[in-house]
Amino acid sequence: MASSHKIETLAFPVLLGDIGGTNARFALLPGRDEEVLHFAPVRTGDFPNIESAVRAAVLAKTDIRPRSALFALAGPIDGDEVDLTNAEWIIRPRDVMVATDIEDVALLNDFEAQALAISALDDPGMTTEAIGPELAPEENCRVVLGPGTGLGVAGLVYASSLWTPVPGEGGHVALGPDADDEFPIWPHIEKEGGRISAEALLAGRGIPRLYRAVAAARGLAASLSTPAEVTNAALGGEDPLALATMTLYCRLLGRVAGDLALVFMATGGVFIAGGIAPRIALLLKEGEFRRAFEAKYPHENLMRQIPTRLVTAEQPALTGLAAFARAPERFSVPLDRRRWR
Structure with missing residues (x-):
């Protein structure tokens, strides 16, 4: 019998984001076997929305242009608008796509990303x-x-x-x-x-x-x-x-x-x-x-x-997101109603 496991692949380069109530941390994964490129974290309160934060913290700092994005959010994911629990941002994936030319946006819960991180204990960044x-x-x-x-x-x-x-x-x-x-x-x-x-x-x-x-x-x-x-x-x-x-x-x-x-x-x-x-x-x-x-x-x-x-890792959520983006065949992470393309 064939496996019913659906593999959720993301196109590289992948923009990774750990979006909390106070700070937003971003990284880029250029390819499956390449190293993650980290950027300096920014405070959510310094930007009106996630699109402006991505432009300032990532797109202005590199010539690499992400084709897809995977964000971990501190808030419940339900529908086309996601309110962060402890910040003023409302995440609208379609607005992100228009503002950044990213073709594919997927959202996970922040502790979903933390759980993904503890699957990657062999990653040098997961101490x-x-x-x-x-x-x-x-x-x-x-x-x-x-x-x-x-x-x-x-x-x-x-x-x-x-x-x-x-x-x-x-x-x-x-x-x-x-x-x-x-x-x-x-x-x-x-x-x-x-x-x-x-x-x-x-x-x-x-x-x-x-x-x-x-x-x-x-x-x-x-x-x-x-x-x-x-x-x-x-x-x-x-x-x-x-x-x-x-x-x-x-x-x-x-x-x-x-x-x-x-x-x-x-x-x-x-x-x-x-x-x-x-x-x-x-x-x-x-x-x-x-x-x-x-x-x-x-x-x-x-x-x-x-x-x-x-x-003790400084950015375990980003490590977890990268582990999933690199090898989605190792995971069962349904993205139905949490992905926009």
Whole structure:
């Protein structure tokens, strides 16, 4: 029986774009076996739309003219207009085509691109470091979490020799107390929308929220107010309250990562990306993250065999987009209703 897998090829050169709420990062892939050409990132707020950003950041800097474009967007993709979640841009692919002479535009979710990146661990640009034991990721299902402005989550399913990214809203699962020392803290956590989600505690805004709750549970004043203040004080080792907060943060991140590993049976590894994790790498490696990750009765033995790795690559989403553009036959990424030609 013939395979029903549809291969979504893109014409080279391919313009790659990782479009977030604050920054837009662009690169060009001239050919399947050629190196990616990176350009300096630009702030979305400095341009009225993506077309003007592409012209200034890419087309004005090179004579290479892309024939197709593959963009990863921080926002839901539905229809001919895509609103970015945390920026003023509205992405209209047909306007991009008219303004840049690009013939083919395809859109992916930003964490779909992050999932594609963790299929490309042999790419020199896709650097990672072990959190806990140095375990080799299998060619099997994987998970990526990205605590930053929000908490992005995506799975990468491996089946029939194909990688399939599975983006979702896993960052909004509920998160409750488990260990004895957590129960006194939870009544002091400020809720969002009447509940406490993983994102409410593990995204950037969650760090001061967790700090205030730990302080209240101990009857202490909360003197720090920003994520950077709390993390810097914890890393400095001179503020016991900040250190207790970030130790708990690492534990909770490990717990959520372990839950997702079980959901996907991610023996290929769980990868921590996003803007926060690299800044607290020392704390993540101290053991609390991995202990919480493995504490999944009755499956502790299984969890001990699953790698956990910190993504240290500067632009993993672009690496993921390039991996797909180079070898679409390795992936199952349907572009129906997400491609304009």
